[in-house]
Every structure is written in structure tokens, then in C-alpha cells.
Amino acid sequence: MKPSLRPPARGKRWLALLAVLLALLPGAAVRAEYGDVVLNNWSQKNGMRPVIFPHWFHRERFRCKVCHTELGFKLQAGADDMDMADIINGKFCGACHNGKIAWSVEHCGLCHSGKPGLSTGIMSGGTSQGPGIF
Amino acid sequence: MGMGCAQAAQATHLAEMIFRRKTKAVMGSDIVCLLRNRRVGRWAALLVAASVIGAGVAWGGTVVAPVKNVWAALISDGLHDPANPDISLLQEPGDSLSKLPQDYVGNKVNWDQALNEGYIDPRSKLQPQTRVRTLDQDTIMKNTGGTPWVRFPHRPHTAWLDCTTCHDSMFKEGPTPGLTMLAILNGQYCGKCHGTVAFPLSECNRCHSVIPK
Structure with a gap:
């Protein structure tokens, strides 16, 4: 059957408009702090809450170059090939989260603190959509 | 009387x-x-x-x-799970950000001022052998269409970042052919940080700050 090119019926049009308006509501539920990163490549698959990494907290204590140059973190949320074994072995987060500079890996819930179902990405608190706003 | x-x-x-x-x-x-x-x-x-x-x-x-x-409370920010018993151990953003020089975008903090005026003293390295490099040099970009020229100051950027973050993977010496606002808005070049962790792209005139004579 040939698909109809006619606009949808009036009732459906209102529904569509409502859907668009709802989609445009800026961060109705999420009021994350600017730069908060969600990491959920592996967490939930392994029965843990997603990781919330707050940039604001870390940049008060370390300049960007420490993690993004010395530790090798890419400028893209979730792009690093890392897992808990790496962290326990002192790589990535494990360079500090070792019980000496910052809390150690036994304190699971301090990093794995996100709502289940979140996807990996960077939040910008509604100020912008982060990389790739289109 | x-x-x-x-x-x-x-x-x-x-x-x-x-x-x-x-x-x-x-x-x-x-x-x-x-x-x-x-x-x-x-x-x-x-x-x-x-x-x-x-x-x-x-x-x-x-x-x-x-x-x-x-600054939203962690328990109601839409990211943190209120059911997580450890949430009360985490520092609230407002507890510390409210004490730093204020801005009206991003974290509502002027991070550069916070650093320059000593409100914060973040470490520059973990390894003793790491060489910390800074540069105080402005680059003026003039191919900006009808908008004011862009002044890129190396000083605040190298205070936070190392040279290798941008050079030469993103920017080589001389003009960068793909450097357009479209690419930046799409999260490339300057847009990797500006719009995510540094002041957002709505702040046109903080970069487009030089009026051609």
C-alpha cells in the first residue's frame, strides 16, 4: 500500500506537538552539575550502579593535565579502555584512589553512586548539551 | 510645637x-x-x-x-541514586562551589579567577619527574567571518592543561582548516571542553573579543 503523504489527523497532530514540547523541556529530571560524567560501560552489566565522576570536585584539587596527560584519560566520556582491574593495579582512577591520596576501591558506593539505567556521557547541567549538540 | x-x-x-x-x-x-x-x-x-x-x-x-x-543537592540531581546509602558521605557541590568566585554559567564558578587568586591550589602533577609546562602567549585568529577576532590566551589554558592535549593532535602551528563554529558546536576542537567543563559556547564574546581596527 502506498504510504499516505497527508498530515496526520488533528488529534494525532496535537499528540505529536505534545511529544515535541515534552522533548524540548530542558532537563526536567536531570540537574547534574556542569561536567558530571556518567560511566556505565561495564558497571551495570556487572551488578553495580553506574559511576558518577564530578569534574568540579576533582579540578579543585588537580589540574586537568594530571588526569588528561599523566594518567592518559581521553577527552571523551567512556572512551578509555579501563576496568576495575586496571584501577586496582594503579592505573587511571587507581593512581589516586588507592587509600593514600583518595579513598580506596573498597568504598564502592562512593564512585558507583549513579541511578541504574543511566548511559555513559557527560552532563552539562542544562547549560549545554555537551559535545554534539545536534 | x-x-x-x-x-x-x-x-x-x-x-x-x-x-x-x-x-x-x-x-x-x-x-x-x-x-x-x-x-x-x-x-x-x-x-x-x-x-x-x-x-x-x-x-x-x-x-x-x-x-x-x-547547585542541586546530590540526592535530587537526577544522576545520583537516592537509594545509595553512601550518598551522604559525598561532598555537596554547593558546599564548596559557593565559596569560589562566581560566574553565571557552567558550574557558576569562575575557575580561572579561583586559580589565579588562590582560592584553590590544584596539583599540577603526580609523578615527580613530570615536567609542568606553561606558556604566556596570545594567538589571534582573524578568519572569523563578520564576528570579532578570536584571542586565544595560552596562559589560562596551560595553567590547567599540558601542551600535548591540543598539540599536535588538534592544532598544528598555523591555521587549522577544519576549525569552524559548526565543528566546535559539534564537540570538536574548542568544543571538547567549552560546553562540557569550561565556559559554554553561549559565551561568544569571551573568545570573539578582539574588534578589528
Whole structure:
């Protein structure tokens, strides 16, 4: 059957408009702090809450170059090939989260603190959509 | 000369009295007398109470409320799981960000000022052998269409970042052919940080800051 090119019926049009308006509501539920990163490549698959990494907290204590140059973190949320074994072995987060500079890996819930179902990405608190706003 | 209390009590309308005696006379003891008049006193008390409540609401609205609302509490930020018992151990953004120089975008913090003025003293390296490099040099970009030229200051960028973050993977010496606002808005080049962790792309004139002569 040939698909109809006619606009949808009036009732459906209102529904569509409502859907668009709802989609445009800026961060109705999420009021994350600017730069908060969600990491959920592996967490939930392994029965843990997603990781919330707050940039604001870390940049008060370390300049960007420490993690993004010395530790090798890419400028893209979730792009690093890392897992808990790496962290326990002192790589990535494990360079500090070792019980000496910052809390150690036994304190699971301090990093794995996100709502289940979140996807990996960077939040910008509604100020912008982060990389790739289109 | 003011009039006696008895006379003041007889005055039926406050306004009438003020107008008849031209404000000058209705001063000092006259006002005390007026306030002793029950009806006037009651209205005055009401007026004072309303002013206090109004001022309180206005002050709360302009001073207290935004500070509380600017930085969401972790438990209600939509990211942190309120069911996580450890959430109370984490520092609230507002606890520390409210003490730093304020901005009106991003974290509502002027991070460069916070660093320059010593509000924060973040470490530059973990390994003792790491060489910390900074550069105080401006680059002016003139191929900006009709908008003001861009001044890129290396100083605040190298205070936070190492050279290798941008050179040469993103920027080589000389013009960068793909460097357009479209690419930046799409999260490339400057847009990797500006729009995610550094001041957002809505702040046009912080980069497009040089008016061509």
C-alpha cells in the first residue's frame, strides 16, 4: 500500500506537538552539575550502579593535565579502555584512589553512586548539551 | 510645637492630620502620640509587619534562594541514586562551589579567577619527574567571518592543561582548516571542553573579543 503523504489527523497532530514540547523541556529530571560524567560501560552489566565522576570536585584539587596527560584519560566520556582491574593495579582512577591520596576501591558506593539505567556521557547541567549538540 | 496626646487621639484621620499640619509638625512626640491611638497604632503595626515579611521574602528570593538552587543537592540531581546509602558521605557541590568566585554559567564558578587568586591550589602533577609546562602567549585568529577576532590566551589554558592535549593532535602551528563554529558546536576542537567543563559556547564574546581596527 502506498504510504499516505497527508498530515496526520488533528488529534494525532496535537499528540505529536505534545511529544515535541515534552522533548524540548530542558532537563526536567536531570540537574547534574556542569561536567558530571556518567560511566556505565561495564558497571551495570556487572551488578553495580553506574559511576558518577564530578569534574568540579576533582579540578579543585588537580589540574586537568594530571588526569588528561599523566594518567592518559581521553577527552571523551567512556572512551578509555579501563576496568576495575586496571584501577586496582594503579592505573587511571587507581593512581589516586588507592587509600593514600583518595579513598580506596573498597568504598564502592562512593564512585558507583549513579541511578541504574543511566548511559555513559557527560552532563552539562542544562547549560549545554555537551559535545554534539545536534 | 506639637499638639497634646489628647488632641492627637481625637484626630480621626492620620492623613488629614499630616496634611493640615504639613509634615514638619508631625514629628517626634506627635508620632508617639499618634501610635498610642489604637486605630493608628494597629495600622502602623500591620504596616511594619508587612514590610518585614516583604523584605524577608525579597531578601530570601534574591540572596538565599538562588544560592540554594544554583547547585542541586546530590540526592535530587537526577544522576545520583537516592537509594545509595553512601550518598551522604559525598561532598555537596554547593558546599564548596559557593565559596569560589562566581560566574553565571557552567558550574557558576569562575575557575580561572579561583586559580589565579588562590582560592584553590590544584596539583599540577603526580609523578615527580613530570615536567609542568606553561606558556604566556596570545594567538589571534582573524578568519572569523563578520564576528570579532578570536584571542586565544595560552596562559589560562596551560595553567590547567599540558601542551600535548591540543598539540599536535588538534592544532598544528598555523591555521587549522577544519576549525569552524559548526565543528566546535559539534564537540570538536574548542568544543571538547567549552560546553562540557569550561565556559559554554553561549559565551561568544569571551573568545570573539578582539574588534578589528
